[in-house]
Amino acid sequence: MNLALALQLLIQGILLGGIYGLTAVGLSLIFGVMGVINFAHGQMMVIGMYISYWILVLVGLDPYLSLPLAAGAIFILGYVIQSTVVNRILDFPEAMQVLPLVAMGLILENLALLFWGPDHRSPSTALGLATFTLGTATVDVSRLIAFSLAIAFTVALFLFLKKSAIGKRIRAAADNRLGAQLVGIKVNRINNIAFGLGAATTGAAGALLLPLMPVSPHLGHDFTTTAFVVVILGGMGNLLGALVGGLILGVTESLATLLLPATLKQVVSFGLLVVIMLIRPQGLFGGRR
Amino acid sequence: MLEVKGMDVYYGDLQALRGVSLTVGEGEVVSVIGSNGMGKSTTLKAISGLLHPRRGSIHYLGRDITRLSPSAIVELGISHVPEGRQVFPSLTVLENLQMGAQFPEPIRRGAQTMEQVFDYFPRLKERLEQKAGTLSGGEQQMLAIGRGLMSLPKLMMLDEPSLGLSPLLVETIFEIIHKISQQGTSLQIIEQNVHHALCISHRGYVLEDGAVALLGPSQELLSDPHVCKAYLGL
Structure with a gap:
């Protein structure tokens, strides 16, 4: 086995894993607070990518700079989905909660198809092809920036949840909904904000991914399943677990290309999922529910 | 300060409360006693807005709070310790x-x-x-x-504060509850520990099958033969 290649793949895996982690943290937050799985998560990310793409093409603003706009737009999308749809289904059986969110994913996917057509679009960004070498390995500047911003965004989210008054209310509502209602927390509004924040992370991840891969309307499924695998890996509702799980999956997928063709990436992630379900179903770091 | 009139509460088709009426006065301590499943907790949940009665009304400081949200009810000064x-x-x-x-x-x-x-x-x-x-x-x-x-809170509602506690802790908790009431907070206490609850309250209600079966000053209830037999085991 080629050691230099392995190192190269390890670096790539870590860098991509940071973005997996970011989107999975959002999915895990939504699950931790509301107990629902956002099956439109990947599709929301794709919308985030398209928003960044639009801003890049129309205004010329780099995706790293338009990230707050993409995250903000997807925050609003998430807030609206929670307040109009998800708040109504929170007490439904889990199997019935799946349908509205899968439907939401289909709607978003087809809206993307309607607005932007089925073609793959890969915009050229300022730093798109810049690289530097680190020993024997080559590092993409855009991947490094994406990774750093993903980690920064995740840390900011952690601090927000830990320190801010709204963050504490979100954690309280996640801990005990009845208790939260009885101290006077407007739980529905807190749910809206929590879903919005979870969605914003995936929107931000979309903006970060735009320079790295071509965007198309059907990209969403893969990212929903990737985020889902990462969340199970780290423990449902465990945010730190989601971040670490993202890095693990990124590295595993990347290193697996040493042995398997890259097109079998999904075999690796689902293989990892099956192994985790068999030996540690509560996830590496333990879940909330 | 709190006035509940003819309240019917349902869980789906199941009627949990039948025409429950009760009042809590300014600075008063009121206990609601009764066995499990008689509607005690349901009464509190309806007052704090977690459930909405199908019939009847809840007034607090002269204001109709029957349909308010839990959050609005807390803001008005009713605190529910579940x-x-x-x-x-x-x-x-x-x-x-x-x-x-x-x-x-x-x-x-x-x-x-x-x-x-x-x-x-x-x-x-x-x-x-x-x-x-x-x-x-x-x-x-x-x-x-x-x-x-x-x-x-101006009115605090305590649901089974002594449940699952050691006898010594029960004493402590009730002492504190008594202190809280002496600070001027009105209290409504739900208890299975009937003796303690009646000892620190002014009046009591006995709930049976989702309806008020008996009410009166605590001292009278403590000496009521039905209460003694059913709830105090005397």
Whole structure:
């Protein structure tokens, strides 16, 4: 086995894993607070990518700079989905909660198809092809920036949840909904904000991914399943677990290309999922529910 | 200050309360007693807005609160300390107490109220940075009451505050509840520990099958042959 290649793949895996982690943290937050799985998560990310793409093409603003706009737009999308749809289904059986969110994913996917057509679009960004070498390995500047911003965004989210008054209310509502209602927390509004924040992370991840891969309307499924695998890996509702799980999956997928063709990436992630379900179903770091 | 009139509450098609009427006066301590499944907790849930009655009305300080949300009812000054404590296990004791103050006035007076809470429960002050989930049952009950006080309630409703506690702790909790009432807070207490509840309250209601079966001053209820036989085992 080629050691230099392995190192190269390890670096790539870590860098991509940071973005997996970011989107999975959002999915895990939504699950931790509301107990629902956002099956439109990947599709929301794709919308985030398209928003960044639009801003890049129309205004010329780099995706790293338009990230707050993409995250903000997807925050609003998430807030609206929670307040109009998800708040109504929170007490439904889990199997019935799946349908509205899968439907939401289909709607978003087809809206993307309607607005932007089925073609793959890969915009050229300022730093798109810049690289530097680190020993024997080559590092993409855009991947490094994406990774750093993903980690920064995740840390900011952690601090927000830990320190801010709204963050504490979100954690309280996640801990005990009845208790939260009885101290006077407007739980529905807190749910809206929590879903919005979870969605914003995936929107931000979309903006970060735009320079790295071509965007198309059907990209969403893969990212929903990737985020889902990462969340199970780290423990449902465990945010730190989601971040670490993202890095693990990124590295595993990347290193697996040493042995398997890259097109079998999904075999690796689902293989990892099956192994985790068999030996540690509560996830590496333990879940909330 | 609280007046419940002819309240019917249903869970789906199942009727849990039948025409329950009760009042709590300014500064008064009222206990609601009865066995499991007789509608005691349901009564409190309806008052705090978690459930809405199908018939009847709830007035508080002259205002109709029958259809208000739990949050609005807390803001008006009714605090419900639920059965099973319902603290936030992964938040620290301090954060749990902070969460008790959700509205401008309680937030403004938060530090002051917290000192008062530590006065009642010095144990909580020792465990301030500890996660609530790691507290003992008694400490969680103290935290739940403390959290309930943080909203500066004029009326506090306690659901089974002594459930699952050791006899010694039960004494302590009831002493504190008595102190809280002496500070001028009206109290409505639901208890299976009938003797204790009636001892610290002015009046009592006995709920049976979702309806008020008996009501009167606590002293009279304590000597009522039906209450003695059914609830005090005498």
